[in-house]
Amino acid sequence: MGIFDPRTSGRAHEEVVFFHDPESGLRAIVAIHSTALGPGLGGTRFFPYEKEEDALRDALRLSEGMSYKNALAGLDLGGGKAVIWGDPVKDKSEALLRAYGRFVQSLHGRYVTACDVGTYVRDMDVVARECDYVTGRxxxxxxxxxxxxxxxxxxxxxxRAAAKHRYGSDDLAGKRVGVSGVGKVGRHLVGHLLEAGAEVLATDINPAARKWAEEHAPSVTWVEDNESLMAQGLHVYAPCALGGVVNERTVGTLKTDIICGAANNQLEDLSAAERLTEADILYCPDYLVNSGGVVQVGDEYYGPFDFARAKRRVSGLYDTALSILDRAESEKVTTVAAADALAEERMDAVGRLQRIRIY
Structure with a gap:
């Protein structure tokens, strides 16, 4: 798997730990990518992987992404991630979650866990009964x-920052925004957009989402599927559900000026960022855009949690996004390359301070 070799970032993982508790059925992997900025923070994914190699690959990939997300969000936190190999519907139990908490506790704070796919706030409450290094409760x-x-x-x-860069104004009034995925995050985003005066189009594979839109956001134009939404002719396309929606096939049919959404891993691969630049589509890196949640759990971890303070910190994403978009344009690189460079610079500059000896 190349654990000891630098992956996409050029930084090798610091630590990868396997945990197994046969009695509860726990099979977990914790990957700590970087602690240059602080403890490795990242959620716990509970997923029925086909094989162990898939679980390990996910832990490595996701923990690396958290290093960049936390760095760009301005947090004093590094990147880590955990995966529990199993079916969260069939295998999750109090004993398993508490066993997992004891294993995380044994890392003595090098890794801080939170919610992810297959785990929820109530699960973190159970993990926290055995562990001090839990947030998202x-x-x-x-x-x-x-x-x-x-x-x-x-x-x-x-x-808004992307609109400022593209159009010279961050006013979204009258802008045509397509939201793909109207789950918890998508619904809140729709509310912000309608309040800002945007024209909102939406789609979701869940019929309940359409019912919600009809009852709570009747001015939203419903589109049958994601491919149809991507072809509508948008100012902004906001993927808020599945990853990998931007790929070699869809870039050619995507009609939008900006991509800015909450979904993780929106690009199928890094070459998609090049294709978007060639197509003159402004891509806002998802690991910056969706970092409001990690700002919240970071504020909780260093706590006590203060919503107003956390929201002010999330507001700072505006300036970070603008700096990344401006840098990509001036250096003639993709927005992904510009975002990665900014995160690397912060990890190097702040991480260096740990080597200053204080007597």
Whole structure:
């Protein structure tokens, strides 16, 4: 798997730990990519991988992404990620989650966990009964609760910055925005866009999402599927569901000026960033755009959580997004390359301070 070799970032992982508790059925992997800025923060993904190699690959890929997300968000946190190999519907139990918490505790704070695919706020409450290094807990247990509110606000903030770069004004009034995926984050984003006076189009594979839109956002124009939405002729396309939607096939049919959404891993591969630049489509790197949630759980971790303070920090994504877009244009590189360079520079500059000896 190349654990000891630099992957896409040029930085090798610092630590990868396998945990196994046969009695509860726990099979987990924690990957710590970088602690240059602080403890490696990243969620726990509970997923029925086909084989162990797939679980390991996901842990390595996701932990590396968290290093960049946390660096760009201005957090004093590094990148880590955990995966639990199993079916969250069939295999999740109190004993398994508490066993997992004890294993995370054994890392003594080098890794801080939170929610991800297959794990929820209530699960973090259970993990926290055995572990001090948990965030994303419920409000009843001293946590920040649902992070979708600030995730959506971060997407909206970044979208305004992209509009400023592209059109000279961050006013979204009258702009045609297509939202693909109207789940928890997408619904909050739709609310921000309607309040800003944007013309909103939306789609979702879940019939319940359309019902929600008809009842709560009747001015939204519903589109049957994602491919149809991408061909509508948009100012902004906001993927907020599945990753990999921007690929060699879709770039040729995508009719939008800007891509700015909440979904993770929107680009099928890095070559898609080059193709978007060639097509004159401004891509806002998803690991910056969707970092409002990690700002929230970071604020909770260093706590006590303060929503107003966390929201002010998420507002800072506006300036970060503008600097990345301006840098990409001036250096004639992709926005992904510009974002990665900014994150690397911060990790190197701040990480160096740890080598200054204090007596």
């Amino acid at each position: 419920s409000e009843d247990h001293g946590g920040a609760g649902d992070s979708s509110v600030l995730t959506a606000f971060g997407v909206f903030t970044s979208m």
